[in-house]
Amino acid sequence: MKGKKLSLKDRLIISLDTNNKSDVVSMCRKISSKVSTLKLGLELIYGVGLEVIDTVKSFGYKVMLDAKLLDIPNTVKSAAEAIGGLGVSAVTIHTLGGRQMLEQTREILEKQSELRAKFRPLLFGVTILTSLDDKDLKALGFKEDFLYSVLSLAGIAIDAGVDGIICSPNEVDAIRQKFGTGFYIATPGIRLPEDAAGDQKRINTPEEAMSRGADFIIVGRSIITRKDVGGTIDLYLEKIERTLGHA
Numbered sequence: 246m247k248g249k250k251l252s253l254k255d256r257l258i259i260s261l262d263t264n265n266k267s268d269v270v271s272m273c274r275k276i277s278s279k280v281s282t283l284k285l286g287l288e289l290i291y292g293v294g295l296e297v298i299d300t301v302k303s304f305g306y307k308v309m310l311d312a313k314l315l316d317i318p319n320t321v322k323s324a325a326e327a328i329g330g331l332g333v334s335a336v337t338i339h340t341l342g343g344r345q346m347l348e349q350t351r352e353i354l355e356k357q358s359e360l361r362a363k364f365r366p367l368l369f370g371v372t373i374l375t376s377l378d379d380k381d382l383k384a385l386g387f388k389e390d391f392l393y394s395v396l397s398l399a400g401i402a403i404d405a406g407v408d409g410i411i412c413s414p415n416e417v418d419a420i421r422q423k424f425g426t427g428f429y430i431a432t433p434g435i436r437l438p439e440d441a442a443g444d445q446k447r448i449n450t451p452e453e454a455m456s457r458g459a460d461f462i463i464v465g466r467s468i469i470t471r472k473d474v475g476g477t478i479d480l481y482l483e484k485i486e487r488t489l490g491h492a
């Protein structure tokens with residue numbers, strides 16, 4: 246909902262959840278530029294190294310670096326300064342690190358892009374992982390349910406000036422109701438009705454995510470483990486288009 250108009254291809258972000266380079270190359274080919282952005286996460290950062298960013302960009306894709314930054318403000322700020330030079334379009338940070346960490350990260354990314362006269366990566370704040378439910382949060386010592394925690398964390402992150410929030414599809418409408426439309430929302434935990442949930446607990450369909458107000462959906466296994474990756478992407482894009490057309 247923020248800023249410039251998104252194309253259909255921008256709205257589906259595919260998560261390359263593998264730890265080896267040959268899978269990345271074969272997946273980049275199979276996806277065949279049907280979407281704009283691929284998400285690279287911890288498996289690839291540690292399994293292949295940051296050079297995987299250039300591999301993916303060489304196929305013409307934009308990169309969301311799912312770095313899930315979480316540490317004291319000084320450490321994360323310094324890491325973000327390095328990330329600012331990697332040429333990625335978006336980077337993720339855990340909102341659990343608190344306001345100061347989020348603010349300092351956004352500031353260093355802004356400063357860097359001014360110095361380099363380049364577009365800065367969008368900063369996306371992860372709220373509560375979609376693999377956790379109320380029972381897990383209680384066990385971790387959270388007193389309130391996940392929706393309360395997601396809303397509190399989203400509020401802190403939006404105040405700190407992040408560009409987007411990452412949450413489950415089921416929380417999008419509550420976040421939009423409370424905080425409006427001046428920021429992006431991206432939702433993992435997306436499944437088609439026939440898909441297994443796997444380790445994800447707060448899941449929903451692409452149609453639900455988009456109709457509740459998500460800008461982007463992030464999809465891993467439901468696409469990359471299919472025999473017909475291209476056909477599944479087309480199906481997802483149709484579902485998104487149809488839902489937005491009716492919105």
Ligand code: C5P
Pocket residue numbers: 260262286311371372373374375376411412433434435443445463464465466467
């Ligand atoms: O395979 P699946 O579609 O469940 O993959 C979801 C992707 O989104 C994974 O790469 C995971 O690390 C990421 N993610 C998530 N929950 C968050 C933030 C990111 O599942 N809150």
